[in-house]
Amino acid sequence: MILLLLLPLFISCGYRVQRTSDLPFSSITLKRVENHTSEPGLQDRFIEAFTEEALKHGIHTSGSEGPTLVVLIKEYRLSTVSIRNDLSAEYRIEIKADVKLSLPDGSVREFKGLASEFLETFAAAESIQAIQARKEVANYKALRDLSQRIIARILYSAG
Numbered sequence: 001m002i003l004l005l006l007l008p009l010f011i012s013c014g015y016r017v018q019r020t021s022d023l024p025f026s027s028i029t030l031k032r033v034e035n036h037t038s039e040p041g042l043q044d045r046f047i048e049a050f051t052e053e054a055l056k057h058g059i060h061t062s063g064s065e066g067p068t069l070v071v072l073i074k075e076y077r078l079s080t081v082s083i084r085n086d087l088s089a090e091y092r093i094e095i096k097a098d099v100k101l102s103l104p105d106g107s108v109r110e111f112k113g114l115a116s117e118f119l120e121t122f123a124a125a126e127s128i129q130a131i132q133a134r135k136e137v138a139n140y141k142a143l144r145d146l147s148q149r150i151i152a153r154i155l156y157s158a159g
Helices: 002-012 042-056 128-158
Strands: 029-035 068-084 087-102 108-115 120-123
Touching: 029 042, 042 068, 042 128, 068 128, 087 128, 108 128, 120 128
Parallel strands: 029 068
Antiparallel strands: 068 087, 087 108, 087 120
């Protein structure tokens, strides 16, 4: 009885199971990833995060067929969220990228200023090394969220 009551809720929520055979393509080529910020290594971490997220969606990034993707990481902002005893106690990371998707039919789609949908924050620690470690974890989470957003845009625009 409860399942019958919940069924309309699940049907109307907008989510659906998508098979990998229903995807518009099975692989994508990361043609170029450039870091135009002063934060070193973002391009390498982005490739790692994007590959992981693409595989979760059934898309391989090592193929040469399918669409190609150029990602320009344009903005990296580390800002203080809260201060305690005249020291930063919590930080926020924002990462924005411009994306160019070239489809096999020759059409090109561009997405400017894509960012993760969620703010990525981390608390300051006792030592500089601990702050740096937490910052690296938060950077990866922000890049993973950005990758998820890019993949969603690609799937909706190519499908």
